[in-house]
Amino acid sequence: MAQTVFAPWTDTDQKPLIEFRNVTKSFGDFTAIDNLSLKIYEREFFALLGPSGCGKTTMMRMLAGFESVTSGSILLGGQDISDVPPNKRPVNMMFQSYALFPHLSVWDNIAFGLRRESRDKAFVEERVEEMLRLTRLSKFARRKPHQISGGQRQRVALARSLAKAPKLLLLDEPLGALDRKLREETQFELMDIQEKTGTTFVIVTHDQEEAMTVASRIAVMDEGRLVQVDTPDVIYEAPNSVYVADFIGDVNLIEGKARVRPDEPAPAPAPEAPAVDETPAPAPQPAEPATPVVTDARLPAPNARGEWLYQKVFARLLGHRESAPRQLPPPSPEELAAAHKAPPPPPPPAPVAPAEPAIKPGGIFIDWAEGQPPIIAANGDPDTDGKPVTLSIRPEKVTIDLDKPQRPNVLPGKVIDIAYLGNISTYHVELRSGLMIKAQMVNARRLSNRHITWEDEVWIGFTETAGVVLEE
Numbered sequence: 001m002a003q004t005v006f007a008p009w010t011d012t013d014q015k016p017l018i019e020f021r022n023v024t025k026s027f028g029d030f031t032a033i034d035n036l037s038l039k040i041y042e043r044e045f046f047a048l049l050g051p052s053g054c055g056k057t058t059m060m061r062m063l064a065g066f067e068s069v070t071s072g073s074i075l076l077g078g079q080d081i082s083d084v085p086p087n088k089r090p091v092n093m094m095f096q097s098y099a100l101f102p103h104l105s106v107w108d109n110i111a112f113g114l115r116r117e118s119r120d121k122a123f124v125e126e127r128v129e130e131m132l133r134l135t136r137l138s139k140f141a142r143r144k145p146h147q148i149s150g151g152q153r154q155r156v157a158l159a160r161s162l163a164k165a166p167k168l169l170l171l172d173e174p175l176g177a178l179d180r181k182l183r184e185e186t187q188f189e190l191m192d193i194q195e196k197t198g199t200t201f202v203i204v205t206h207d208q209e210e211a212m213t214v215a216s217r218i219a220v221m222d223e224g225r226l227v228q229v230d231t232p233d234v235i236y237e238a239p240n241s242v243y244v245a246d247f248i249g250d251v252n253l254i255e256g257k258a259r260v261r262p263d264e265p266a267p268a269p270a271p272e273a274p275a276v277d278e279t280p281a282p283a284p285q286p287a288e289p290a291t292p293v294v295t296d297a298r299l300p301a302p303n304a305r306g307e308w309l310y311q312k313v314f315a316r317l318l319g320h321r322e323s324a325p326r327q328l329p330p331p332s333p334e335e336l337a338a339a340h341k342a343p344p345p346p347p348p349p350a351p352v353a354p355a356e357p358a359i360k361p362g363g364i365f366i367d368w369a370e371g372q373p374p375i376i377a378a379n380g381d382p383d384t385d386g387k388p389v390t391l392s393i394r395p396e397k398v399t400i401d402l403d404k405p406q407r408p409n410v411l412p413g414k415v416i417d418i419a420y421l422g423n424i425s426t427y428h429v430e431l432r433s434g435l436m437i438k439a440q441m442v443n444a445r446r447l448s449n450r451h452i453t454w455e456d457e458v459w460i461g462f463t464e465t466a467g468v469v470l471e472e
């Protein structure tokens, strides 16, 4: 059965549930929201993401009616809501603190808002029971908030917010108080409940992985403006700026100058491209004289995407980590000797190699360092010829090899650090220009079989379309 894709923002006939029209919000002479326009559609799970102070909460507060707009207008269902007081808006806001009444039972907490509206008893009962079922809290109905867990309290707050069937639910860091494991589980519950009720959710979160997991679309903000509004995959794979690329996930940024590339097909491996550095990869050395020293200064930053994958995939098997990725201890001289003397681990069964596809023609070269081969970016815009550009490439798209691989882009370097993330390892490779590049490899082999280690001379490689060329 064909699945219908939920993407109302692509349908020009769809009317948005919420519309910000050239909204500006100033506090004195400070502009918190700067002439911002945005449409959010019914049933969306919309995430506002951005650094502290970029205006996320101000947007929510204006939607809820706690803050007025300085200029422009906010429409809900096509109606300007500027003059509608908060309690008359079909909007509810759930705060991080949940603000449950400690002396009331779960049941009474959920019923609170309905009773204040003087709804009749039968209606309240039916609605509360429905919310209890939806949030799987029926058996805790008579308990007080302090007699249930943090995750359950979060669900009570959600049930209470949804009881009045708002058209729009605003969630300000709703999972901030939960530990990582519970937070992750609750994200899926939140998505499930949102789908079942059909309520439009707008969530503010500092956690980019959370936004990637739950949201139908993400707005990345900076200083009161929207930098990019798109689906999580587009935000990740095709960021529109260095700001977004750098803000979401882990990324390598290579600055250089664009040079237009001939628009003709070229056989692999890129004979038309200026020769890559032909310096032969040094043969594996026998035992290294000394154990490489790993200093704190070289510790890589925790890899957010890797951490996310770890939590998603491996945490169940290996248990949760509390802290940053563990550094593998540097190998001992004996280990190094053994690793280099031992025959290389058997290569994975060679796939019946299809002929290496020709490198896509067109696009640009990026001249990025003196004496280094240019980077081929077949997806770069030839109109950028002569301009400064930045290639943004995710670590999982960069390969690392001891022998020079046949790839459109190969650059020599040296392994400086290895961050072990369980399912994957991130290698920090210093290129000859001094630029540090992160490459990720899936740990399909056991640790004892690892064959790329500290100080190894390696080749990083990536395809001609693996990165995104960004202009500033």
Ligand SMILES: Nc1ncnc2c1ncn2[C@@H]1O[C@H](COP(=O)(O)OP(=O)(O)OP(=O)(O)O)[C@@H](O)[C@H]1O
Pocket: 027, 030, 032, 050, 051, 052, 053, 054, 055, 056, 057, 058, 059
């Ligand atoms: N009542 C206020 N008076 C003056 N300035 C304010 C007021 N409320 C917010 N601001 C300023 O507006 C900017 C945006 O604030 P806002 O709370 O919307 O940011 P945020 O993106 O939600 O930040 P955080 O992630 O830290 O919560 C900040 O610089 C903040 O200092």
